[in-house]
Amino acid sequence: xxxxxxxxxxxxxxxxxxxxxQAPATVAPSAAAARSAAAPPVxxxxxxxxxxxxxxxxxxxxxxxxAFPCLSYTLPCGKVATxxxxxxxxxxxxxxxxxxxxxxxxxxxxxxxxxxxxxxxxTQPGSRGPDLSHYGSTGRSDAETFGAVYDMRTRIPDTxxxxxxxxxxxxxxxxxxxxxxxxxxx
Ligand code: HEC
Numbered sequence: 001x002x003x004x005x006x007x008x009x010x011x012x013x014x015x016x017x018x019x020x021x022q023a024p025a026t027v028a029p030s031a032a033a034a035r036s037a038a039a040p041p042v043x044x045x046x047x048x049x050x051x052x053x054x055x056x057x058x059x060x061x062x063x064x065x066x067a068f069p070c071l072s073y074t075l076p077c078g079k080v081a082t083x084x085x086x087x088x089x090x091x092x093x094x095x096x097x098x099x100x101x102x103x104x105x106x107x108x109x110x111x112x113x114x115x116x117x118x119x120x121x122x123t124q125p126g127s128r129g130p131d132l133s134h135y136g137s138t139g140r141s142d143a144e145t146f147g148a149v150y151d152m153r154t155r156i157p158d159t160x161x162x163x164x165x166x167x168x169x170x171x172x173x174x175x176x177x178x179x180x181x182x183x184x185x186x
Contacts, residue, residue: 074158085153086166090146096173096180104170105178111170113178116161120185128160136186145179 072078105111106122114122116129135145148155150165164170170178 071160072158073153083163083166085157085163086151087154088147088150088165090143090176090179094142094146094176094180094183096176096178098177098180098184101174101177101179101181104174105181110174111164111178120181132182133185135182136184142179142183145182146175149175149178149182 070077073082102119102121103110105113105119113119113129113132114125116126118125118127118131118133120133149170151163152159152161153163153166162169164178165172165175
């Protein structure tokens with residue numbers, strides 16, 4: 001209990017230091033609840049609709065968050081139209097450019113790998129995926145790495161990681177460059 005209080009105090013101090021003016025010092029569950037009550041969930045009916053959420057088809061009786069997207073590829077809630085997983089073999093030698101691969105991996109409109117991964121030379125990473133900043137020392141082959149970035153669903157069916165090759169987000173050479181960058185991250 002004492003430790004929790006200290007952590008909370010430290011978090012408040014950090015928030016104040018970071019200049020989070022819009023987050024009042026009294027951020028408490030009640031404030032968060034008030035905010036979510038004020039903002040209708042994604043896909044909710046316009047405010048003129050006075051129907052209770054439970055009256056809408058598929059809405060959860062308690063919250064009406066049923067329209068919130070489900071990120072699963074395999075659960076019934078996530079049965080969205082998507083391409084089937086593809087196990088793509090690496091053809092020929094890698095022939096990737098690590099410097100170019102780093103730019104592609106970090107670019108928000110390309111790989112955007114930093115949204116989920118810590119990466120060498122990158123800033124403001126997300127924390128959902130494993131740290132890749134020393135990936136090159138883990139002894140993984142080029143082919144294995146290429147296949148994983150091409151379509152991680154071949155390894156983990158319900159992964160959060162986008163299938164960069166199968167969905168055409170990165171082309172063959174871009175994938176080779178990203179793999180070269182990962183392998184050069186030591
Ligand atoms: C939406 C989040 C997300 C994005 C974006 C993302 N990844 Fe991942 N990645 C993951 C997660 C999560 C895992 C761990 C596997 C799992 O649990 O699904 C992973 C695993 C990996 C692995 C395997 C690591 C290991 O040690 O086996 C590699 C390599 C990888 N990602 C590379 C990339 C690259 C390169 C990009 C950008 C082109 C990228 N990822 C973008 C979420 C993401």
